[in-house]
Amino acid sequence: xxxxxxxxxxxxxxxxxxxxxxxxxxxxxxxxxxxxxxxxxxxxxxxxxxxxxxxxxxxxxxxxxxxxxxxxxxxxxxxxxxxxxxxxxxxxxxxxxxxxxxxxxxxxxxxxxxxxxxxxxxxxxxxxxxxxxxxxxxxxxxxxxxxxxxxxxxxxxxxxxxxxxxxxxxxxxxxxxxxxxxxxxxxxxxxxxxxxxxxxxxxxxxxxxxxxxxxxxxxxxxxxxxxxxxxxxxxxxxxxxxxxxxxxxxxxxxxxxxxxxxxxxxxxxxxxxxxxxxxxxxxxxxxxxxxxxxxxxxxxxxxxxxxxxxxxxxxxxxxxxxxxxxxxxxxxxxxxxxxxxxxxxxxxxxxxxxxxxxxxxxxxxxxxxxxxxxxxxxxxxxxxxxxxxxxxxxxxxxxxxxxxxxxxxxxxxxxxxxxxxxxxxxxxxxxxxxxxxxxxxxxxxxxxxxxxxxxxxxxxxxxxxxxxxxxxxxxxxxxxxxxxxxxxxxxxxxxxxxxxxxxxxxxxxxxxxxxxxxxxxxxxxxxxxxxxxxxxxxxxxxxxxxxxxxxxxxxxxxxxxxxxxxxxxxxxxxxxxxxxxxxxxxxxxxxxxxxxxxxxxxxxxxxxxxxxxxxxxxxxxxxxxxxxxxxxxxxxxxxxxxxxxxxxxxxxxxxxxxxxxxxxxxxxxxxxxxxxxxxxxxxxxxxxxxxxxxxxxxxxxxxxxxxxxxxxxxxxxxxxxxxxxxxxxxxxxxxxxxxxxxxxxxxxxxxxxxxxxxxxxxxxxxxxxxxxxxxxxxxxxxxxxxxxxxxxxxxxxxxxxxxxxxxxxxxxxxxxxxxxxxxxxxxxxxxxxxxxxxxxxxxxxxxxxxxxxxxxxxxxxxxxxxxxxxxxxxxxxxxxxxxxxxxxxxxxxxxxxxxxxxxxxxxxxxxxxxxxxxxxxxxxx
Ligand code: ADP
Ligand code: MG
Ligand code: MG
Numbered sequence: 001x002x003x004x005x006x007x008x009x010x011x012x013x014x015x016x017x018x019x020x021x022x023x024x025x026x027x028x029x030x031x032x033x034x035x036x037x038x039x040x041x042x043x044x045x046x047x048x049x050x051x052x053x054x055x056x057x058x059x060x061x062x063x064x065x066x067x068x069x070x071x072x073x074x075x076x077x078x079x080x081x082x083x084x085x086x087x088x089x090x091x092x093x094x095x096x097x098x099x100x101x102x103x104x105x106x107x108x109x110x111x112x113x114x115x116x117x118x119x120x121x122x123x124x125x126x127x128x129x130x131x132x133x134x135x136x137x138x139x140x141x142x143x144x145x146x147x148x149x150x151x152x153x154x155x156x157x158x159x160x161x162x163x164x165x166x167x168x169x170x171x172x173x174x175x176x177x178x179x180x181x182x183x184x185x186x187x188x189x190x191x192x193x194x195x196x197x198x199x200x201x202x203x204x205x206x207x208x209x210x211x212x213x214x215x216x217x218x219x220x221x222x223x224x225x226x227x228x229x230x231x232x233x234x235x236x237x238x239x240x241x242x243x244x245x246x247x248x249x250x251x252x253x254x255x256x257x258x259x260x261x262x263x264x265x266x267x268x269x270x271x272x273x274x275x276x277x278x279x280x281x282x283x284x285x286x287x288x289x290x291x292x293x294x295x296x297x298x299x300x301x302x303x304x305x306x307x308x309x310x311x312x313x314x315x316x317x318x319x320x321x322x323x324x325x326x327x328x329x330x331x332x333x334x335x336x337x338x339x340x341x342x343x344x345x346x347x348x349x350x351x352x353x354x355x356x357x358x359x360x361x362x363x364x365x366x367x368x369x370x371x372x373x374x375x376x377x378x379x380x381x382x383x384x385x386x387x388x389x390x391x392x393x394x395x396x397x398x399x400x401x402x403x404x405x406x407x408x409x410x411x412x413x414x415x416x417x418x419x420x421x422x423x424x425x426x427x428x429x430x431x432x433x434x435x436x437x438x439x440x441x442x443x444x445x446x447x448x449x450x451x452x453x454x455x456x457x458x459x460x461x462x463x464x465x466x467x468x469x470x471x472x473x474x475x476x477x478x479x480x481x482x483x484x485x486x487x488x489x490x491x492x493x494x495x496x497x498x499x500x501x502x503x504x505x506x507x508x509x510x511x512x513x514x515x516x517x518x519x520x521x522x523x524x525x526x527x528x529x530x531x532x533x534x535x536x537x538x539x540x541x542x543x544x545x546x547x548x549x550x551x552x553x554x555x556x557x558x559x560x561x562x563x564x565x566x567x568x569x570x571x572x573x574x575x576x577x578x579x580x581x582x583x584x585x586x587x588x589x590x591x592x593x594x595x596x597x598x599x600x601x602x603x604x605x606x607x608x609x610x611x612x613x614x615x616x617x618x619x620x621x622x623x624x625x626x627x628x629x630x631x632x633x634x635x636x637x638x639x640x641x642x643x644x645x646x647x648x649x650x651x652x653x654x655x656x657x658x659x660x661x662x663x664x665x666x667x668x669x670x671x672x673x674x675x676x677x678x679x680x681x682x683x684x685x686x687x688x689x690x691x692x693x694x695x696x697x698x699x700x701x702x703x704x705x706x707x708x709x710x711x712x713x714x715x716x717x718x719x720x721x722x723x724x725x726x727x728x729x730x731x732x733x734x735x736x737x738x739x740x741x742x743x744x745x746x747x748x749x750x751x752x753x754x755x756x757x758x759x760x761x762x763x764x765x766x767x768x769x770x771x772x773x774x775x776x777x778x779x780x781x782x783x784x785x786x787x788x789x790x791x792x793x794x795x796x797x798x799x800x801x802x803x804x805x806x807x808x809x810x811x812x813x814x815x816x817x818x819x820x821x822x823x824x825x826x827x828x829x830x831x832x833x834x835x836x837x838x839x840x841x842x843x844x845x846x847x848x849x850x851x852x853x854x855x856x857x858x859x860x861x862x863x864x865x866x867x868x869x870x871x872x873x874x875x876x877x878x879x880x881x882x883x884x885x886x887x888x889x890x891x892x893x894x895x896x897x898x899x900x901x902x903x904x905x906x907x908x909x910x911x912x913x914x915x916x917x918x919x920x921x922x923x924x925x
Pocket of ligand 3: 329341
């Protein structure tokens with residue numbers, strides 16, 4: 001209609017290759033490839049805007065004017081190809097392909113060979129002189145169109161096709177003759193008539209109209225909606241699907257034809273080699289569907305040497321243009337190579353990192369680009385477990401190593417049950433299928449790994465698993481999967497649903513049972529990439545580590561210090577706990593001091609070991625934080641044990657030695673352990689002593705009871721109530737540091753006080769620190785280098801940052817507690833009760849304990865940094881706690897000027913890369 005002049009249809013020669021939002025990824029790249037001179041079959045794109053206009057129409061009509069635009073483009077296409085749409089001579093056939101701004105593999109279907117009918121079929125046969133080819137194309141078209149555009153269940157066609165094969169006495173499609181395929185086409189036409197109640201549409205333009213509407217409609221279909229929800233694809237990222245109309249080229253025209261898919265580099269390893277698969281004399285989806293097992297592209301050289309050379313050239317051309325590894329589709333029709341699609345290759349982290357480093361070395365991309373093309377979160381994949389090489393096991397089957405990593409789980413044979421067992425009931429599940437289809441996607445989410453008995457490395461299962469970073473073994477042809485009986489037969493053995501199996505997606509091997517896994521090593525390329533990251537990052541990455549083992553691992557991951565060492569973890573050591581308990585139940589200061597005197601050398605050793613490992617990096621040690629009742633047994637347990645002991649004491653009267661031993665054997669483990677010191681003699685007097693001790697502990701537990709322990713007697717409040725505890729810890733830290741200094745080990749201890757809300761608290765602790773330090777200095781004649789600072793995890797601490805900064809050399813945000821305090825949510829209660837509802841109904845966008853709440857908690861942080869530095873410009877500021885390892889939080893911390901983040905050891909590589917991204921993006925902005 002004349003009123004609406006918006007252009008909605010673009011020839012490949014005219015569409016803007018950069019505008020994926022408008023043309024979809026596939027369409028934009030078809031335009032781009034056409035415009036840089038690659039051999040793309042001519043065609044045009046209907047925009048995503050056209051899709052949205054269509055979906056908004058209550059009558060489900062094409063928006064006004066769109067059809068006229070399509071017809072004009074078809075006329076132009078006829079001119080370009082010198083063929084006629086619907087013509088009896090040299091008929092033009094097209095494919096109708098979907099494609100939105102975000103790549104959604106297998107989410108929406110493509111119709112091939114559109115334009116075929118009784119008339120054009122004759123034309124095709126005449127033009128090609130190949131009757132078999134004509135009928136083959138025809139029956140494919142009727143089935144695809146029937147399924148996708150007319151919603152006819154595939155099973156009806158499959159059934160007829162099996163009958164045709166049976167009648168012809170053949171197993172493989174390629175063995176069918178022209179008349180067999182003609183028979184198939186006729187049967188398919190009848191299927192459509194029966195299932196839809198209408199004859200198959202003969203008019204090519206009617207076919208085209210129905211197909212366009214079907215593709216547009218598929219954007220609102222369940223599969224696509226589920227996929228978008230799962231991957232959080234918002235309208236801002238992709239809104240509507242484009243439709244690509246593309247002249248058909250045929251890979252099934254004989255042995256000088258074929259079709260395939262390629263990656264410009266190996267997406268499993270990142271190796272710089274052309275990687276992919278092809279089939280000779282086959283069309284379109286034959287490769288991905290897993291119907292015939294394709295050949296690796298390396299054999300193309302032998303089959304079609306000239307084509308192999310052209311394919312290499314195509315690969316170089318694609319990479320140098322897109323500056324990104326490409327995943328492309330090609331078809332060869334009678335020795336002419338066509339490129340049908342390209343997109344950025346989805347790779348696992350190992351490959352992503354390797355290609356980044358190698359493309360930089362080749363001069364294709366810059367270091368900044370190399371860093372930015374790797375998603376920080378994805379590095380976690382590189383820390384995926386591998387099968388323990390020491391495990392002596394033999395594989396029962398092997399297939400293609402389709403997506404690396406290793407996983408064990410129970411075998412489950414369909415996606416619904418995988419979802420039920422894996423997602424709902426929390427079992428580790430391996431999805432086992434002959435081949436997978438897009439409708440199995442929910443089963444992938446619920447599974448640890450995927451095993452298929454058919455299909456290649458570019459089959460649906462392989463592509464989707466790689467995208468999700470799950471391990472996958474594909475095309476394990478030695479396995480016969482019987483989905484109905486829920487059993488897989490492998491040679492003379494088998495496994496059934498519920499049996500544990502293990503996959504190694506790196507080697508392609510399948511094992512029965514559960515096999516231990518080991519931590520992987522850093523690759524050289526990852527080390528290189530992270531070195532580049534450290535060069536550009538401003539914010540430093542430290543680790544939360546409590547033990548020398550943890551600390552060593554953190555160093556290996558590249559941490560430049562410990563940002564949080566929790567002293568309570570050291571208290572929980574089984575050898576220490578009894579002393580800690582003695583300290584807690586002590587009734588007098590002398591008793592408590594006695595226990596602390598025993599703890600001091602142990603803590604001192606702990607700290608010294610950490611300093612030695614981390615030297616010369618800083619180690620931030622937090623003084624005792626949790627409420628002390630956490631170290632005591634639970635009240636009910638104590639009550640039960642006391643009752644049991646009392647019974648035992650009663651029974652113990654007048655027993656023989658054997659009787660006593662037998663009675664003791666029947667006691668619960670804990671009680672027996674308590675009484676074991678009595679050398680298995682049930683002396684009632686001695687049992688009585690244990691009872692007295694337990695009763696004392698019970699009284700203590702009851703006296704320490706708090707209604708809100710997280711807001712109760714903990715942190716510095718505890719430290720001030722029981723000065724001896726903090727004094728012991730301070731002494732242990734400073735003495736350990738003095739010892740190290742004395743031995744020539746460079747140390748930078750930092751004493752951190754938790755839960756501070758007022759400067760007075762800091763002053764008190766600082767006085768102790770100074771006194772102990774003076775004492776050590778007087779004794780050794782040397783000062784100890786250390787810093788004194790505070791956690792910022794209480795709202796009041798943020799508000800009083802100026803006065804706290806006067807007492808501190810550093811601030812460390814504890815965002816777990818600060819989030820609880822800012823929201824007045826207790827974390828456990830919130831996560832168990834209302835947070836799921838809040839996030840689902842979007843009252844809150846995210847769980848603030850997982851995703852740093854920049855607007856609220858972040859605002860408090862920003863103010864605290866500003867106010868703190870207003871009195872002490874060189875105040876060192878960091879963050880510890882879970883948020884410290886999250887890329888978005890790291891970017892925020894970088895923005896508000898923090899000096900470091902501290903996170904768990906294995907998150908350190910993620911944080912280092914995120915820190916680099918933050919710096920690069922800040923520089924861009
Ligand atoms: P998908 O998004 O599932 O990859 P495509 O639109 O790329 O869907 O098409 C599915 C298959 O059909 C691919 O193998 C593709 O190469 C093939 N195909 C699409 N259009 C044509 C065409 N015009 N000629 C030949 N093959 C085609
Ligand atoms: Mg598809
Ligand atoms: Mg494709």
